[in-house]
Amino acid sequence: MIKGSIYKIKKYFLENKKIKDIRGASEIIEYLNIDVTLNIVGEKFIEECVIYAGGGNVYIVLPEGKGKDVCKRLEEEYTNIALTAMNAFEWETTDLNTFFMIIKEYREN
Numbered sequence: 001m002i003k004g005s006i007y008k009i010k011k012y013f014l015e016n017k018k019i020k021d022i023r024g025a026s027e028i029i030e031y032l033n034i035d036v037t038l039n040i041v042g043e044k045f046i047e048e049c050v051i052y053a054g055g056g057n058v059y060i061v062l063p064e065g066k067g068k069d070v071c072k073r074l075e076e077e078y079t080n081i082a083l084t085a086m087n088a089f090e091w092e093t094t095d096l097n098t099f100f101m102i103i104k105e106y107r108e109n
Contacts, residue, residue: 001060001061001062001067001091001092001094001099002059002061002062002070002074002089002090002091003057003058003059003090003092004060004071004087004088004090005056005057005058005087005088005089006029006032006056006078006082006086006087007056007086007087025082025085028081028082028085029085031081032077032078032081032085033054033055033056033058036074036077036078037053038050038053040070040073040077041060041062044066045063045066049061058074064093065093067091067092067093070091071089071090071091074087074089075087075088075089
C-alpha cells in the first residue's frame with residue numbers, strides 16, 4: 001500500500017497574495033491528485049487501485065513489490081509539474097488484516 005501527499009499546502013497556495021496564483025495552485029494540486037495519480041497507476045494497474053486521491057493526499061493499494069517504483073514515479077512527476085510543492089510517498093507491504101485495521105483507523109481520523 002502507498003500513502004502520500006503534498007505537504008505544507010498552505011505555504012504552496014500562499015506563495016503570494018494574487019488570487020489568480022492561489023486558484024492556479026489549487027488546480028495544480030487537484031490535477032496532480034486525480035489525473036496524474038490515476039495515469040501513473042493506470043500505466044500498469046487498474047485505476048481502482050487508487051483508494052483515495054484528493055485534498056493533497058493519495059492512498060493506493062498495489063500488488064506486493066510494486067510500491068517502491070510507483071512511489072518514485074509519483075514523486076518525480078509531482079515535482080516536475082509543481083516545482084515548489086513539497087511531496088512525499090511511502091509504501092509498506094502488509095497483509096489483509098492489517099490493511100483493514102489501517103483503513104479503520106484512517107476513517108476514524
